[in-house]
Amino acid sequence: QSALTQPASVSGSPGQSITISCTGTSSDVGGYNYVSWYQQHPGKAPKLMIYEVSNRPSGVPDRFSGSKSGNTASLTISGLQAEDEADYYCSSYTSSSTLKVFGGGTKLTVL
Amino acid sequence: QVQLQESGPGLVKPSQTLSLTCTVSGGSISSGDYYWSWIRQPPGKGLEWIGYIYYSGSTYYNPSLKSRVTISVDTSKNQFSLKLSSVTAADTAVYYCASFTMSRAFDIWGQGTMVTVSS
Numbered sequence: 739q740s741a742l743t744q745p746a747s748v749s750g751s752p753g754q755s756i757t758i759s760c761t762g763t764s765s766d767v768g769g770y771n772y773v774s775w776y777q778q779h780p781g782k783a784p785k786l787m788i789y790e791v792s793n794r795p796s797g798v799p800d801r802f803s804g805s806k807s808g809n810t811a812s813l814t815i816s817g818l819q820a821e822d823e824a825d826y827y828c829s830s831y832t833s834s835s836t837l838k839v840f841g842g843g844t845k846l847t848v849l
Numbered sequence: 850q851v852q853l854q855e856s857g858p859g860l861v862k863p864s865q866t867l868s869l870t871c872t873v874s875g876g877s878i879s880s881g882d883y884y885w886s887w888i889r890q891p892p893g894k895g896l897e898w899i900g901y902i903y904y905s906g907s908t909y910y911n912p913s914l915k916s917r918v919t920i921s922v923d924t925s926k927n928q929f930s931l932k933l934s935s936v937t938a939a940d941t942a943v944y945y946c947a948s949f950t951m952s953r954a955f956d957i958w959g960q961g962t963m964v965t966v967s968s
Contacts, residue, residue, distance in 0.1 A: 789954035
């Protein structure tokens with residue numbers, strides 16, 4: 739069982755917006771602004787999409803945005819495109835001895 | 850632009866030691882900008898952080914693997930390495946090396962290497 743909880747799957751139609759949640763505790767998501775999000779296409783390495791809750795690395799479209807409220811972080815993708823279909827993982831720093839935890843991943847299907 | 854490349858055997862026998870190396874190109878492993886990390890992903894499953902090392906040699910390991918893991922760095926070769934001892938089938942996974950920033954994010958990833966534990 740992953741330390742961070744994500745929905746197993748979400749779906750949306752092209753042009754729509756979707757949100758993926760990532761729920762942790764006050765020891766990780768709620769306690770630090772070190773939440774990051776990764777996109778992984780089949781057979782490929784993960785790609786950093788969001789860091790420090792809401793910051794986008796250079797080259798990541800502004801359709802991708804991140805936020806946090808309490809112990810839950812969220813990734814929102816607006817204007818869905820077919821190429822957004824992938825698995826998405828959240829991650830957070832944690833004050834536990836584990837130091838770094840991931841969510842179980844969410845499969846995004848673009849209908 | 851920093852790039853990472855994993856290398857090592859794709860097949861390891863049970864009870865033996867898994868050894869992988871990550872070569873850093875396009876930048877210096879001693880720059881101090883990153884921690885150098887290993888992450889794995891069992892087939893069809895999610896990501897698991899294994900540990901990371903700073904160029905100075907300071908290491909941090911996932912407690913669930915700590916007794917079996919050693920991460921080391923060779924600054925002269927611009928490489929860092931992973932050793933995982935006493936492997937079982939549960940250690941079968943794609944192993945990724947990645948750079949870990951001061952923003953606590955893995956920003957550059959290697960392409961990954963599949964390691965199968967089987968006799």
